[in-house]
Amino acid sequence: MEPLDIRPDLEALKAAYPAVEIAEAATGHFDIRVSLDQYLDVVRFLKDRGFNYPACITAIDWKDRLELVLQLYKLVVGSRQSPLVMVRVDGLPREGAEVPSVTPLYPGLNWHERETYDMYGIRFQGHPDLRRILLPDNWQGGHPLLKDFVDKRPRRPRLVRHRDTIVSG
Amino acid sequence: MSLADLWAQHWFRAFVTGSLVLVFALGNFYITLWLERKESAWIQNRLGPMRAGPQGLLQVLADLFKLLQKEDIVPRNVDRILFLIAPFVAHIPALLIFLVVPFGPNLVVADYDIGIIMIAAVTSYAVIATFIAGWGSNNKYSLLGAMRGAAQMISYEVTLVMSVIGVAMMAGSLKLSDIVLAQAERGVLGWYLFPQFIGFIVYLIASLAELNRAPFDLMEAESELVAGYHTEYSGFRFAIFLLVEYVHMIAWSAIAATLFLGGWVGPTPADIPVIGPRLFGWMTGPVWDNIWGFCWFLFKTYLLIFIVIWIRWTFPRVRIDQLMDLGWKFLLPVSLFNIFLTGVMKYGWNVLAESGSPLRWLFWLWR
């Protein structure tokens, strides 16, 4: 089986959206850097070109900004080495970021987007059910995967008995 | 007042025989519960209870004591009266069945002429207890279990009675002791298991459903409804539900043994030619007949209990709609066919018995 070649798709993408930056990473995947306003169009374009499998969506906290990372690849039966593309939206504000949701395109990303919202506070516009998913619905403590997250809950007393408190005899 | 006079009194006889039936039911409950635990363990590569007593025989006792000691919890939002009486309502029909079962030639508490009808009537009450428990618990799982139970038990009631009608046709009587005597004539081949084989299978399946035993234990389906109608019960009320379940199982097995396996009649050693009269010849007479009869009856009952437990630990559970389909669309027509078949075959024998036609042997089982 020949390894699946996605370069034509990426070239077509570059032709359609010249502002998009495409680079092959050393670890084998393709990075597609898009701006926020082109994000949904690019994802739609990729879906039309056969990137049918939504692997994951997540974000990275670069301390001064957030970066949204969407992983897609082509699931073609009988293909080999289908490369992964990462659609990246950099420069999102660390608080109150809003990006369009791709759940209508890839229903499988529904919970992944919810998790990203839960963990990073990125709001997905157009998401059918944007609620917290892993943390409780009434969680007030912020978004835990942000690098400056501090657990503000009161400390529970340690239940470990210390050795010096044991009175012998 | 002598004992004989006392025996003549109805209330005294009722008291004594009723107590004996209760003792019989409870004793067998104990053994059956132990057997279930052991048998499931054998099936599943386990040992089962081993520590309490030899082969874990005292384990059931320990468990029952544990359940007795537990706090009697009545949840806050239940319908209190219904919740409290449900276990006791449940165990009445289970015990009442034993009234008509002939344990031996003369060992029967109340030999009604309408024994089979009586059984059908009494067991219908079981569904009331289930529904009371499910409704009174004020729990959605319990309610679902009760709904399933009502649907299931009412529909299988019909099938069950239909499967037994063949036996009544064969014996020409609804009285259980008559049915047993009718099977006594020709040894093993005279048992209604053979001419009523379809009826027996239908009875077995339908009684499993009626008993809520797996694969039809939908109303307490552990993995779906937690514990169904007795989710909210704990302590001794739960123990009573457990008791009811097993007493029911024993009762149904006893009735199956009576109707299809010849009840207390059996190829007893005293009946066996050559060996019987020599070795066991002195074991005859009315007392010994009753003892032999009781032993054979118990043996057959436990054979059926063994099969029922075996089935439980082998099969997955069916779904409620499949259960209904099985009951109404398959078992009921089959049991109706069995009635038809029994009628035809009996008629065939009656017509052909006098003639020398070799065809008559086709109908021999149904004569």
Place this chain on the structure above:
Amino acid sequence: MEQTRELLINMGPQHPSTHGVLRVLLKLDGETITWAEPDIGYLHRCFEKLSESKTYPQVIPYTDRTDYLSAITNEHAFCLAVEKLMGIEVPERAEYIRVMMAELQRICSHLLGLGAMALDLGAVTGFLYAWRDREKIYSLFERITGGRMLYNYLRIGGVRNDLPEGIIGTPRDGRDKADKTIWGFINYFESYVLPEWDDLLTNNRIFQWRTQGVAPLPSEVAIAYGASGPVLRASGVKWDLRKNVPYSIYDRFEFDIPVGKENGDCFDRWVVRVEEMRQSARIVKQALQWLAENPGDYIAPKLPRVLKPPKGEVYIRYEGSRGEVGVHLVSDGSANPYKVKWRSPCFTHLQLLPVLAPGHKLADMIAIIGSIDIVLGEVDR
């Protein structure tokens, strides 16, 4: 005026068959489900946050605890990610040991998944048979790794220790050596366990009633919802990352990809899992052959004491026991991972529940949860 209303029922988090602490809200019309909504997060242990404060080797034990029924495959996925990031060459023998362990782990995990599904459908005995055989794998694993369930056996670049002496056994080992040698287990498994599963459940009429036609999942829906692993293959999509995106040394092994029909139902998912165990046994046999022929003791390369991968990013797609495990690792050049994202198959599969459940009976819900074989440890991480 009387009015029928739907019954809102709360299944879990304490329920006998939600495989841990899953909570599903259900609306019932009689017995028929009209709406289902899973609620997760009861087992959230902050794996991703925790990893950011650990060094790379320290993360490995935590990966064990995500999908705790399939620990080796998780370790393997994470190690692959770090190795790819750093460009580490893994010794051949270590690769074979890894693959063999991963496939044994897959058998072990599928056994439990199938057993739990059988239990949910009311066949308690099937569950205990699964545990009996899992126990044998666990005693093998205990001898190899020292742990029974959570191993911390794989190291970045290799494995912690070589196989103990005599554990491979010979291809003639039979049932009596099933918990002593791997060959013994594989022979026992192929000649005894798999036929038993077929007899006891796969060909059981009641079991087929309960699973066939329940919750069919069309292949295009499966792909759109990101289903992977046995769930995807049961829908007829012949896609196995071990074959289609080969990692480690899987391209050296011969095995088939079992698939179900176009609209895979619970029964297909069951059958695919049973078949996968058979294929895993094939892979283990090939690995054992190689390991017996090529003794050696080079099982881990010499690495610096503190691992500092270069700046970069990697996403590993790994065919775990339950589907595609994705490890998204971001390194900033320090000794701790900058970000770890664990794309768990169970989390993704659980989204299917609201799609699959409506229209089926309450009892089918159990079959569906069992057939997508979720592990809440991995769903919540």
